[in-house]
Amino acid sequence: MILGVHVSGAGKIYETLDIAHSLGCDTMQIFSRSPQSWRNGSQLADEDVKEFILRRKKFKINPVFIHISYLINLASPEARLYHGSIQAYIEDIHEAEKLGADYIVTHMGSHKETSEDAGIKRLIEALNKIIEGTQGSKVGILLENTSGSGSWLGYRFYHQHKILKGIKDKARVGLCLDTAHAYLAGYDLSAKAGLEKMIDEIEEMAGVKLIKLIHLNDAAGELGCHHDRHDHIGKGHIGMVGMKRIINHPKLKNIPMILETPKSTEDSDKKNLALVRKLRNK
Numbered sequence: 001m002i003l004g005v006h007v008s009g010a011g012k013i014y015e016t017l018d019i020a021h022s023l024g025c026d027t028m029q030i031f032s033r034s035p036q037s038w039r040n041g042s043q044l045a046d047e048d049v050k051e052f053i054l055r056r057k058k059f060k061i062n063p064v065f066i067h068i069s070y071l072i073n074l075a076s077p078e079a080r081l082y083h084g085s086i087q088a089y090i091e092d093i094h095e096a097e098k099l100g101a102d103y104i105v106t107h108m109g110s111h112k113e114t115s116e117d118a119g120i121k122r123l124i125e126a127l128n129k130i131i132e133g134t135q136g137s138k139v140g141i142l143l144e145n146t147s148g149s150g151s152w153l154g155y156r157f158y159h160q161h162k163i164l165k166g167i168k169d170k171a172r173v174g175l176c177l178d179t180a181h182a183y184l185a186g187y188d189l190s191a192k193a194g195l196e197k198m199i200d201e202i203e204e205m206a207g208v209k210l211i212k213l214i215h216l217n218d219a220a221g222e223l224g225c226h227h228d229r230h231d232h233i234g235k236g237h238i239g240m241v242g243m244k245r246i247i248n249h250p251k252l253k254n255i256p257m258i259l260e261t262p263k264s265t266e267d268s269d270k271k272n273l274a275l276v277r278k279l280r281n282k
Helices: 015-022 046-059 079-099 116-133 157-166 179-185 192-205 239-248 268-279
Strands: 003-006 027-030 064-067 103-107 140-144 173-178 211-215 257-259
Touching: 003 268, 015 027, 015 046, 027 257, 046 079, 064 079, 079 103, 079 116, 103 211, 116 140, 116 157, 140 211, 157 192, 173 179, 179 211, 192 239, 239 268, 257 268
Parallel strands: 003 027, 003 257, 027 064, 064 103, 103 140, 140 173, 173 211, 211 257
Antiparallel strands: none
């Protein structure tokens, strides 16, 4: 089982590896910069990058995922934000390359009350520019499903189908499956039939083999409410039985899993990780 958490990076970026190692993580996800701010030309110091690479090798944290900034919107109809997002994304891929990160995880953007088709068209064009602008990079791009709040794309897997169909060079593009987002978007992962229906849909629309990461989160909201709120493993509406079924599903169990569960107390991550390991069938 390849299991880890999203590690908050309040200090030096290499210190995130210390936290992941202390929790017994095999993998981890981080922000390479503040998720609520633009880069403003600042980059990671070379010595910090070097130390990150050394500690990752020492602790055997693999793979490493970087979550893109929440400000980036590759489906925006606003020209300044749209082009700025493309440039920021390219910069983030170059930085991820320096760190030796394996994947960048991204929400699929908001069409801002235009239309889903228009937003998807803009997103496809943006991704083609990003992939072309980072040719030779080994950093993969993972499209994360969303809960579907507001005008966010990605709450149904036919969105991913359309996007993948429009991407010219698909070699570096895969999927991130967020279990809480799926439930909140209307996929009933608390039930066996609901989980199988979602997996069948992903297989038809994109292919389960494209899932390179699972955000393993319980859902704090009701089924199909579209409000993006995560809960502790087994404490939400997917529930203990539903989470155990996901963790042990033969088509999902060997995919890296990252917890983005609430950090209510200092030991929340430790407790959630321990529970996931307990739920995993021996």
